[in-house]
Amino acid sequence: MEIYKDKNADIESRVSDLLSRMSDEEKVGQMLQVSYNTLSGEDYEKYKTLGVGSFLHVLGEECDEIREKAASTRLGIPPLLGIDAIHGHALRNGATVFPSQLAASCSFNRELIKEMGRVTAREVCADGLDWTFSPVLCIGRDLRWGRVDETFGEDSYVVGEMGKAIIEGYEDENLIISCAKHYIAYGEATGGRDAYDSEVTERKIREVFLPPFKKAVDAGCGSVMTAYGSIDAKPLTANKRLLREILKDELGFKGFVVTDWENVRSLVTNQHFAENLTDASRAAIEAGNDMSMNTHEFYECVLSLLKNKKIHMSLIDDAVRRILRVKFRLGLFDGKKRPEKSVIACEGHKKINHELARESIVLLKNDSALPLDGDTKTIAVIGPNADDVRALYGDWTYFSHPEPKRDVKPLGEYYTVLDGMREVFKKSRILYEKGCDIFGHENETDKAVKAAKKADVVICVLGDCLAQNGEYRDRADISLTPIQLELLKRLKGTQKKLIAVLVNCKPLCIQYLKENCDAVIEMFNGGDYGGLAAAELIAGRFNPSGKLTISFPRHSAQTPCYYNGYGGWHGGRYMDIDEGNVYDFGDGLSFSEYEYSNLRLSKKTVTENDVVEVSVDVKNNGAMDGKETVMLFVNDVVSSILTPVKELKAFEKVFIGAGEKKTVTLRLDVKDLALVTHGLKRVVEKGEFEIMVGSNTKKYIKDTLTVV
Numbered sequence: 001m002e003i004y005k006d007k008n009a010d011i012e013s014r015v016s017d018l019l020s021r022m023s024d025e026e027k028v029g030q031m032l033q034v035s036y037n038t039l040s041g042e043d044y045e046k047y048k049t050l051g052v053g054s055f056l057h058v059l060g061e062e063c064d065e066i067r068e069k070a071a072s073t074r075l076g077i078p079p080l081l082g083i084d085a086i087h088g089h090a091l092r093n094g095a096t097v098f099p100s101q102l103a104a105s106c107s108f109n110r111e112l113i114k115e116m117g118r119v120t121a122r123e124v125c126a127d128g129l130d131w132t133f134s135p136v137l138c139i140g141r142d143l144r145w146g147r148v149d150e151t152f153g154e155d156s157y158v159v160g161e162m163g164k165a166i167i168e169g170y171e172d173e174n175l176i177i178s179c180a181k182h183y184i185a186y187g188e189a190t191g192g193r194d195a196y197d198s199e200v201t202e203r204k205i206r207e208v209f210l211p212p213f214k215k216a217v218d219a220g221c222g223s224v225m226t227a228y229g230s231i232d233a234k235p236l237t238a239n240k241r242l243l244r245e246i247l248k249d250e251l252g253f254k255g256f257v258v259t260d261w262e263n264v265r266s267l268v269t270n271q272h273f274a275e276n277l278t279d280a281s282r283a284a285i286e287a288g289n290d291m292s293m294n295t296h297e298f299y300e301c302v303l304s305l306l307k308n309k310k311i312h313m314s315l316i317d318d319a320v321r322r323i324l325r326v327k328f329r330l331g332l333f334d335g336k337k338r339p340e341k342s343v344i345a346c347e348g349h350k351k352i353n354h355e356l357a358r359e360s361i362v363l364l365k366n367d368s369a370l371p372l373d374g375d376t377k378t379i380a381v382i383g384p385n386a387d388d389v390r391a392l393y394g395d396w397t398y399f400s401h402p403e404p405k406r407d408v409k410p411l412g413e414y415y416t417v418l419d420g421m422r423e424v425f426k427k428s429r430i431l432y433e434k435g436c437d438i439f440g441h442e443n444e445t446d447k448a449v450k451a452a453k454k455a456d457v458v459i460c461v462l463g464d465c466l467a468q469n470g471e472y473r474d475r476a477d478i479s480l481t482p483i484q485l486e487l488l489k490r491l492k493g494t495q496k497k498l499i500a501v502l503v504n505c506k507p508l509c510i511q512y513l514k515e516n517c518d519a520v521i522e523m524f525n526g527g528d529y530g531g532l533a534a535a536e537l538i539a540g541r542f543n544p545s546g547k548l549t550i551s552f553p554r555h556s557a558q559t560p561c562y563y564n565g566y567g568g569w570h571g572g573r574y575m576d577i578d579e580g581n582v583y584d585f586g587d588g589l590s591f592s593e594y595e596y597s598n599l600r601l602s603k604k605t606v607t608e609n610d611v612v613e614v615s616v617d618v619k620n621n622g623a624m625d626g627k628e629t630v631m632l633f634v635n636d637v638v639s640s641i642l643t644p645v646k647e648l649k650a651f652e653k654v655f656i657g658a659g660e661k662k663t664v665t666l667r668l669d670v671k672d673l674a675l676v677t678h679g680l681k682r683v684v685e686k687g688e689f690e691i692m693v694g695s696n697t698k699k700y701i702k703d704t705l706t707v708v
């Protein structure tokens with residue numbers, strides 16, 4: 001009896017049975033992933049019939065063909081088909097495009113993020129795929145880095161909570177697996193240089209970068225991707241300590257590890273760590289990588305290593321076991337049932353996306369300019385990003401991947417800010433002028449000023465563009481481009497009410513906007529409904545509740561500028577700019593004022609094993625129902641090594657009706673007050689901790705907790 005074919009047998013027995021039947025070639029084949037769209041026709045035929053473990057960047061009908069070919073191999077092992085469904089299944093034109101991770105994180109809404117995962121999983125699976133290379137658990141601390149948009153922001157706790165929520169959403173229904181990436185400290189590359197060396201110690205990794213991956217592992221994520229870079233000069237791909245010893249042995253990760261794009265080759269060509277691909281392949285496997293993304297020679301190299309007894313079979317078996325386990329778990333051997341294709345961008349999914357867009361958008365400034373009167377006669381909508389769907393979507397959609405495409409027409413429903421304004425302000429006359437493009441190749445600021453003069457209100461939609469973000473696109477200067485500033489200054493000159501809307505991948509230096517606009521709205525890459533949400537916010541159709549998960553500096557050179565640094569800087573500012581950021585982590589207004597009072601702790605003196613309930617009363621003093629994210633920060637008053645001046649340990653987003661007062665209770669596990677010693681131990685030190693509960697890093701009430 002072939003146990004592996006028996007649906008009712010347990011997964012481990014099925015894996016063992018199948019493994020015992022596999023040849024070396026079949027095993028090593030499972031460890032290779034090839035990219036569908038960069039293969040020549042000849043190679044494509046070769047890899048389809050070879051029985052490789054996985055293909056990436058396949059869509060729809062192509063999946064069926066690859067699967068059929070795999071079914072006709074000796075053992076008929078199904079391939080695992082993977083795709084970068086980073087914010088929705090967005091490499092498929094017509095599928096739901098959610099806000100970017102950075103945008104969505106500003107919702108502080110775990111439930112909605114989980115829904116984003118669920119929706120994506122259904123659409124990916126319906127389209128024939130099994131695996132998304134998401135979520136990104138990198139931490140967006142260096143704003144020069146080109147991939148900040150892919151992160152859940154600058155805070156390790158938020159990244160971990162959002163990561164856990166989206167992984168649960170992706171994997172709950174066993175439709176697809178997720179991939180926590182990029183392991184590890186990839187965003188910390190020196191100078192914000194993508195894929196470069198990160199000068200961090202293991203202690204720092206354990207303090208800041210590992211906790212989100214631990215949450216991902218505990219949430220049962222199916223795979224982890226190894227980062228491109230190196231840590232303290234050791235390539236991640238060859239980093240046995242971090243991959244095998246910490247991720248697999250210590251955290252107990254049961255899924256499989258896939259390298260990033262051609263990481264094995266990169267050990268030879270880029271990082272000059274290995275002399276040839278055979279050595280590189282061995283180093284990668286020994287370090288703990290189970291699947292190699294798109295270094296095709298890996299297959300022959302590993303077979304030769306086996307033949308020459310240069311690699312232990314147990315390592316190969318363990319890798320294949322991990323990959324097969326996932327395939328059985330997903331039901332790929334058992335005629336997997338997939339959702340109907342009609343779920344792709346169905347009404348239910350659109351509704352969730354719209355809700356998320358509304359909760360993600362952040363109102364940064366409002367000098368009583370908003371909500372805007374529905375009877376406003378003439379509104380000028382101006383700016384390079386007012387009507388640009390590519391800016392609205394950001395990175396990782398069919399516009400940019402697998403190959404850049406400029407002029408594709410979106411098949412699904414979407415709203416730019418201009419579309420949204422037209423939809424929401426039906427009674428108003430909307431005048432649209434682009435004014436300029438991001439770089440100033442087009443300069444029509446005269447026309448924009450003319451339109452502004454005719455209007456009662458000016459909505460100016462600024463930001464950045466894809467050419468300034470993503471891999472290979474780190475920026476030394478994150479200012480708003482000069483032409484955009486010029487446009488804004490000229491619009492300011494018209495003395496009309498000026499509302500700025502930012503459609504951008506990551507924080508930019510926007511001090512001028514803060515000082516000169518009547519209102520500032522940040523949406524980042526808002527996805528299909530970003531433009532509609534912006535217009536609805538402007539009209540006051542909902543009460544904004546988004547808060548920044550990342551800080552905005554005054555000047556590029558001020559980066560990193562995250563809120564949870566250590567103390568100790570002489571003076572605390574650069575001598576040539578004002579102190580502090582333009583906007584901080586946690587900033588975000590609503591049309592209501594929330595008043596915090598009556599902070600109480602269930603225990604004031606605790607030991608390491610206690611859990612404290614921290615309660616606070618929050619009153620919505622406004623005339624509109626709203627949602628408020630209540631944040632709990634701590635400060636370890638005296639510690640044996642430096643600890644952050646303030647660090648988020650819990651948050652809850654709650655609905656509070658107009659005029660209503662609610663008690664909100666946050667759970668604080670005393671173990672989470674631990675610091676990581678130089679001996680790499682997590683230790684809760686005795687003494688006082690300040691507990692700060694409030695709206696953001698500046699507006700809170702506080703009490704003290706004593707650990708004995």
Ligand code: BGC
Nearest residue numbers: 056084133181182260261471
């Ligand atoms: C990126 C990964 C991505 C992979 C496959 C790489 O360049 O770093 O995040 O999943 O390509 O597209």
